[in-house]
Amino acid sequence: MSRRRSSARGARGERHDPLRAGRRQAESLSHFVFAALGDPTRLAIVRRLCYEGPLSISRLAAGGSLTRQAITKHLGVMERARILRSERRGRERLWRIEQARLAEARHYLDVIAKQWDGALGRLKAMVEG
Amino acid sequence: MSRRRSSARGARGERHDPLRAGRRQAESLSHFVFAALGDPTRLAIVRRLCYEGPLSISRLAAGGSLTRQAITKHLGVMERARILRSERRGRERLWRIEQARLAEARHYLDVIAKQWDGALGRLKAMVEG
DNA sequence: GCCATACGCAACCTCCAGGTTGCACAATAT
DNA sequence: ATATTGTGCAACCTGGAGGTTGCGTATGGC
Numbered sequence: 001m002s003r004r005r006s007s008a009r010g011a012r013g014e015r016h017d018p019l020r021a022g023r024r025q026a027e028s029l030s031h032f033v034f035a036a037l038g039d040p041t042r043l044a045i046v047r048r049l050c051y052e053g054p055l056s057i058s059r060l061a062a063g064g065s066l067t068r069q070a071i072t073k074h075l076g077v078m079e080r081a082r083i084l085r086s087e088r089r090g091r092e093r094l095w096r097i098e099q100a101r102l103a104e105a106r107h108y109l110d111v112i113a114k115q116w117d118g119a120l121g122r123l124k125a126m127v128e129g
Numbered sequence: 130m131s132r133r134r135s136s137a138r139g140a141r142g143e144r145h146d147p148l149r150a151g152r153r154q155a156e157s158l159s160h161f162v163f164a165a166l167g168d169p170t171r172l173a174i175v176r177r178l179c180y181e182g183p184l185s186i187s188r189l190a191a192g193g194s195l196t197r198q199a200i201t202k203h204l205g206v207m208e209r210a211r212i213l214r215s216e217r218r219g220r221e222r223l224w225r226i227e228q229a230r231l232a233e234a235r236h237y238l239d240v241i242a243k244q245w246d247g248a249l250g251r252l253k254a255m256v257e258g
Numbered sequence: 259g260c261c262a263t264a265c266g267c268a269a270c271c272t273c274c275a276g277g278t279t280g281c282a283c284a285a286t287a288t
Numbered sequence: 289a290t291a292t293t294g295t296g297c298a299a300c301c302t303g304g305a306g307g308t309t310g311c312g313t314a315t316g317g318c
Binding site for chain 1: 295
């Protein structure tokens with residue numbers, strides 16, 4: 001996730017707003033998703049869930065080189081980003097993918113790409129016109 | 130002298146491999162892209178480039194609360210992830226979006242989603258059959 | 259030539275994500 | 289009842305991401 005804004009005595013005076021943040025909506029929607037997917041371990045987990053279906057924590061941790069706790073933390077992050085969803089099943093907890101969420105992220109990339117095309121189009125028009 | 134020194138954690142022999150990494154391809158292709166997009170500042174930059182077209186470093190830094198250097202670093206990260214591409218233009222350097230790269234990431238999410246559906250399908254078949 | 263602009267490089271600082279360890283607790287198995 | 293398995297919780301530790309400052313170097317306009 002994001003780094004905290006540097007200390008309270010931010011040297012240059014102005015505070016907050018990374019590049020005039022804009023579109024909080026888009027941020028809250030996608031930035032967390034991408035951040036979550038940006039970690040190799042997390043991506044691996046997602047991939048495994050995709051191949052093997054819903055799995056429990058210890059199942060995910062078994063075999064790998066990481067502690068169960070480490071896995072648990074990653075699952076937590078992805079749950080908060082709503083990429084995954086958990087469901088208690090007896091004494092274990094099954095994790096599954098929130099597929100719709102991935103679709104959202106996908107769509108966001110679409111929008112970005114389209115806007116980029118638009119920007120280039122306007123630019124070209126200005127130069128030529 | 131960084132990793133574990135005595136606690137025989139990874140004494141198992143196999144070093145490395147987060148969740149048996151698998152599909153290095155997919156990782157190298159998308160993990161970096163997602164990581165890059167996961168930072169709010171970076172997402173903001175991408176968004177600006179999308180709206181305003183190609184921009185120079187100092188143009189991007191102007192107005193915002195971050196140093197030019199900070200922006201430069203972010204641009205570097207995204208260049209390495211091949212989300213952006215630069216082009217010298219006189220004494221300045223114009224940055225633009227590598228739109229195809231976003232499409233790749235998008236596609237990757239597609240694949241994941243499809244595989245998930247498949248996994249659920251197989252699971253259901255096993256339970257019912 | 260001279261000055262301002264647009265960068266690049268490198269050292270340095272801070273903080274938190276990613277990892278570990280240790281222990282307590284709930285749900286099964288036997 | 290007891291041992292075992294699957295988790296949850298909390299207190300650590302550490303490297304590197306994200307940021308800053310300072311200075312050196314092209315490039316363009318005058």
